[in-house]
Amino acid sequence: MITQGRYPAYMSVAEPIQQKGIDGADLAKRWLESTTWIELPFDAYHNAPICQLTRLDGKKKLYDLFGCIYGSPKTPLYIESKGYDSVGGKQAKEYWEFLANAYSITAQDLKDGLDARREFWWITRMPFSSTDWADLTTAERMKTALEAHHPEALADNEINVDTLAIAAARVEVFVVNRRQEDFMLTPQELALVESTLNRKGMR
Amino acid sequence: MSTRSLAVTEQIRSAMASNNPDDIVNGVKQAVAQEVTSLSPDANVVLTNYFNHTYMPDLVVEWNDAGKRDERPIFLRNDLRPEATERDVRSLARQEPVVLSLTALDEPSVASSPLREQAREANRVLVTDVVSLADMATPFDTQRSTSRGREEAPLLRLVQANLLKGGRGLLTPHDIERLAQSATPPETGTALTEQFLATFQETADEMFAPDASLRLRRSAELLRLGLGLSTDIIDSIAGGSGELSEVELRVLIPYLLVDETARANTRLWHYIGSMMSLERLEELGNALAEMDVTPLVVPNLETWTGKRAQLVLNNSYDEDSNVAISASMLRTADFEMEDESELAGLNRGDSFWSINNRLLTADAGPWRLFIASDARRLKGRTASAAANWDDISPLISEFALDSVDLRGLSRRIYVGAEGSGDVSSDVVRIRSSIDDSYQVTKVHVRRPDDDEKLGNLNVDFTEMTVTAGRGGASIASLVRAAELLAHSQPSDFSALTAAQALPLTGATDPESESA
Structure with missing residues (x-):
């Protein structure tokens, strides 16, 4: 059996390393980077400090992947990746927390006087809460997450309607089919495309 | 594990723990570039603007080989998890890359694994890690030298210089240890025996792409011929055509020029001369400072x-x-x-x-x-x-x-x-x-x-x-x-x-x- 035995120094203790989680994050990274608009160089397993954000209540939240969307300026992008391969389970419950965290972190940024313009994307292989699908990223849904599921994320602060609108606009949900990868351009093709498009800028 | 390996591991660990993206990227790339340069001092290391990207390399090693420009991309990876690495080997194979892990893979050299087999079959994909590179840069911690001051292990120097340019397959620290040993005579002054060369060639064939392996064999045979350990001349030397690379010239010529037996072997120098030129001799200026190059020049006048x-x-x-x-x-x-x-x-x-x-x-x-x-x-x-x-x-x-x-x-x-x-x-x-x-x-x-x-x-x-x-x-x-x-x-x-x-x-x- 192969082990990463010798120098596991970069492994974070903050999140258990689960094969499905790692595989899910790998797929999310490959898929998003294949768009040529996004790069995700850092992950929670090896770069925990940079993948961590602070909520209003001071609690740290660790994201699976951190990178950016190319643009001028670049947009910071945090990925919550879910490796579920069946309907049900804890996905819907975890998504409530995801919404509450997105609001709380954005509110903390604004409270600190700097809007970091962070986007929070939920990448999963399996749909969830399908009857509410159209409302998953609305401000109303985020408000419910804060009031009914995770009031601790507010740390006794009132919900700010403007912040709610800002945070909700920066949340997205994507479902990635595993076969999606079969129809992506190959790394070699993408390298050629990128050398022409130069989305990122000069090498 | 060498002092150098510990140092580079700590340098990378420290960089990776930063909460500043630029510090992570610059810290890691500088540490890796340092190892690359140490192994291939004749190469130019280009740091790209990408880090740990799916399809864009982190570094590109560029070099000139007898006037011909060549390069090899290096893709940094956090680790060598089998499934992800096998995917990289498959999808990046046509770029003939080095897939370089920031953490060492503790797999015995003799072990058979799907990743090892796949990396071997890819022919020109090198899968390795920074600890292996650092171990290869200083395999014995101290540089062995003779009383004359020349390097004792010219083959080892050539192996080091060729590792990133022509290495292939999965090379863990265990493989690197075996490779370094195969390129170094067991004792100072030990002759390059038939058995030593056979073992070296076998290891080179396994761990280097065919062209690089042939060149290493040619160098080994030249040393053997020059040091009077073989009278089989020229025709028996593998890869006996084409020019010697700059590294080969810099390592082999000074080594042989200070050996009495080699100096007297006119046929050796005539053969070496056929794989170089006056212009390339001039370019070796620093490597040959203060040396009498008459044995090399006269047969090629x-x-x-x-x-x-x-x-x-x-x-x-x-x-x-x-x-x-x-x-x-x-x-x-x-x-x-x-x-x-x-x-x-x-x-x-x-x-x-x-x-x-x-x-x-x-x-x-x-x-x-x-x-x-x-x-x-x-x-x-x-x-x-x-x-x-x-x-x-x-x-x-x-x-x-x-x-x-x-x-x-x-x-x-x-x-x-x-x-x-x-x-x-x-x-x-x-x-x-x-x-x-x-x-x-x-x-x-x-x-x-x-x-x-x-x-x-x-x-x-x-x-x-x-x-x-x-x-x-x-x-x-x-x-x-x-x-x-x-x-x-x-x-x-x-x-x-x-x-x-x-x-x-x-x-x-x-x-x-x-x-």
């Missing part, structure tokens, strides 16, 4: 070509005055001085070839001869005296005389042929029929055996230069023609052109110097 020779008076020849040549004297002679420390190499009285200031240089009696592959590097003097025709005419007899401008007190006569043709007899007739004292500033000559397509040699007595045509001229021809310039103080240049036993000069042997 007729095949290597140069563009210009220049003769200057060698003041250090005057034993009574003890005047050594100085930088100002060279500048007076219009030389471009790149490194004045190289003057030390000029101030020796022996007749041997050396490389000084990227010029092939030798002393002969009161003269110092310079030969260059690029005529622009020898500008010549401007006001040396013209030669008296009667003084040089006996010396010209071994050449075909293409043209000469005879300047007498009362007549000036140009003698030349429409095409290439020897006008010597015409000049003799003119000289005997018109009495005058003829001065000559230039003659155009050819050695009878030289290729006519290369053109003639312009011997300029006022510049004290010999300039070849566009195609250049053999070094032998340049030396012979330069002897015409020495007519005022004829000297013996034969030691510089004769293939004979070539003992070490005192200057190249620190032991004898200190004795």
Whole structure:
């Protein structure tokens, strides 16, 4: 059996390393980077400090992947990746927390006087809460997450309607089919495309 | 685990723990680039703007191999998890990359795994880690050297230099340990035995792409031949065509030049010479500083070509005055001085070839001869005296005389042929029929055996230069023609052109110097 035995120094203790989680994050990274608009160089397993954000209540939240969307300026992008391969389970419950965290972190940024313009994307292989699908990223849904599921994320602060609108606009949900990868351009093709498009800028 | 491995591991760990993206990227890439440069000092390492990207490399190693540019992308990965790495090997294979993990993979060298097999089948994909690179850079922690100061393990140096350029398959620290051992004789001074070479070749075949493996084998065979451990010559040497790479030249030539047995092996040097040129010898300047390169130059005098020779008076020849040549004297002679420390190499009285200031240089009696592959590097003097025709005419007899401008007190006569043709007899007739004292500033000559397509040699007595045509001229021809310039103080240049036993000069042997 192969082990990463010798120098596991970069492994974070903050999140258990689960094969499905790692595989899910790998797929999310490959898929998003294949768009040529996004790069995700850092992950929670090896770069925990940079993948961590602070909520209003001071609690740290660790994201699976951190990178950016190319643009001028670049947009910071945090990925919550879910490796579920069946309907049900804890996905819907975890998504409530995801919404509450997105609001709380954005509110903390604004409270600190700097809007970091962070986007929070939920990448999963399996749909969830399908009857509410159209409302998953609305401000109303985020408000419910804060009031009914995770009031601790507010740390006794009132919900700010403007912040709610800002945070909700920066949340997205994507479902990635595993076969999606079969129809992506190959790394070699993408390298050629990128050398022409130069989305990122000069090498 | 070496001190170097521990250091680079800590450097990367520290960078990865940062909460600043730039600090992570710069810290990790600098640490990796340091290891790459250590292994391949002749390569240029380009840091890209990408980090841990799916399809864009983090670094690109660029190098020139015998004038041909080549490169290999390096993709950094946090680890070598089998599924992800196997995917990388499959999807990146056509880019022939190095997939380099920031953490070591603790897999025994002999173990068989799908990743090892897949990496091997990919033919030119190297999957390894920074600990392995650091272990390879200093496999024994300290550099072994002999009492003469040369590296004890030239094969190991070549393996190090080729690892990132031609390595393949999965190489863990265990593999690297095996590779380093296979390239190093077990004890200092141990001969490269048949068994040692067989083991080395087997390991090289396994861990290097076929072309790189062949080159390593060729180097091993050259060492074996040079050190007198084999009498099977040339034909048996694998990959016996093509040029030697810069690294091969830098490692093999200095190593063999200080070995008495190798120095006397003319066939070895002729063979090595067939895989290089005067220009490439000049480029080795630093690696050959202070060394007597006569064993390498003499067997190749007729095949290597140069563009210009220049003769200057060698003041250090005057034993009574003890005047050594100085930088100002060279500048007076219009030389471009790149490194004045190289003057030390000029101030020796022996007749041997050396490389000084990227010029092939030798002393002969009161003269110092310079030969260059690029005529622009020898500008010549401007006001040396013209030669008296009667003084040089006996010396010209071994050449075909293409043209000469005879300047007498009362007549000036140009003698030349429409095409290439020897006008010597015409000049003799003119000289005997018109009495005058003829001065000559230039003659155009050819050695009878030289290729006519290369053109003639312009011997300029006022510049004290010999300039070849566009195609250049053999070094032998340049030396012979330069002897015409020495007519005022004829000297013996034969030691510089004769293939004979070539003992070490005192200057190249620190032991004898200190004795």
